[in-house]
Amino acid sequence: MKPAEQVTVLKINGDEVSAHADQTILDVARENGIEIPTLCYLENLTEVGGCRLCLVEIKGAAKLQPACVTRVREGMEVATHSSRLDTYRRKILELIFTERNHICSVCVANGNCDLQDMAAALGMDHVTYPYLNPSVPVDLSHELFGIDQNRCILCTRCVRVCAEIEGAHTWDVRNSGINSRVFTDFNEPWGESQTCTNCGKCVNVCPTGALFKKGKAVGERTRQIDFLPYLKTMREELK
């Protein structure tokens, strides 16, 4: 039996809202129809607070806090939008664009990409930091899928869906900082992976053009992530 849920009252953008004590700011905001931009967050996967796009202002806290991993507290006062937050969010996007090579016009995800949509939504119409233009690999060794590291934003959705939902844990992240890369097994080619089940979940949760089904030309890619709530419910029923 679950313990009795505590109800908390907080303010988001000046309006009082109620929440369960174990909810995150993001959860509560979305329940109340307040949109906070996110990239690494995906409902039904563990939150990692990686991309920092969901940063919000909390009254009395000097630092901005990521809404997807910050739990609500009684009396908390949260601001989800301000010119300061807009500036930081645009800067975060700009840095993501400079870290790899995003050539939207020739990308498999063009027109169907969360990063591209986010740039348009937040009015990020050019990048003020220098592009790094790293030389990064494309792995096409898998029979069905490919990975183009030029487009990876290190959101780790692939890592999490593979470990938490499929249970294979084929993907992980190696190195650190701007040298971080997702990789399969012991950094062998994806096609030689002994753990990959060919399920394609990683491809479907990837927000960008980094993971793709082979044979899909520009603009043809669609994502099917509706399996997540379904599997999650099934699993909970088994408990």
Added chain:
Amino acid sequence: MMNGESRNGPAKPRLATVWLDGCSGCHMSFLDLDDKLVDICLRADLVYSPLVDTKTFPDFVDVTLVEGAVSSQEDLEKIKHIRDHTKFLVALGDCAVTANVPSMRNPFGANAILRRAYIENVTLNPRVPDRVVPPLLNRSSPVHTVVKVDVFVPGCPPSAETIGYVVNELLDGRMPDLSGRTRFGA
């Protein structure tokens, strides 16, 4: 009035378009304005463009649309000159805004690209050109990294409608608000 008076009444604002390292797709999209081009020509003088004969960039231009990235020594000199003689410089399309497809060579550097194009893939007289063809810069760069840009219009190419909106707003003396109108890769 954007640019002085002439003897025959107020002079029309002066419009220019230039084509650096791009595929001409942005100019094609501009031409897709079809009959609306006539309206623009009635409101403004097209004083310099790949679409007109003039070979030298005029001294005073109100609005210049720039297609393409800055990839060669020639592009660099051109854009600096154009900036000095333009009131509103518009980075038109992804190549001007992000360096887009031309920047795909940046991870390798100019020498590797020249070697590939003029030596490795050539059977007859392989040789990297040292005259006529403008020397390549080591990197292909967005326009705003070398001169100040006033308006950014992402898109590959931006739609005719978007370009028409930008030009007309600027001719009306307003800064265009592009939110919701275009995006990278559009």
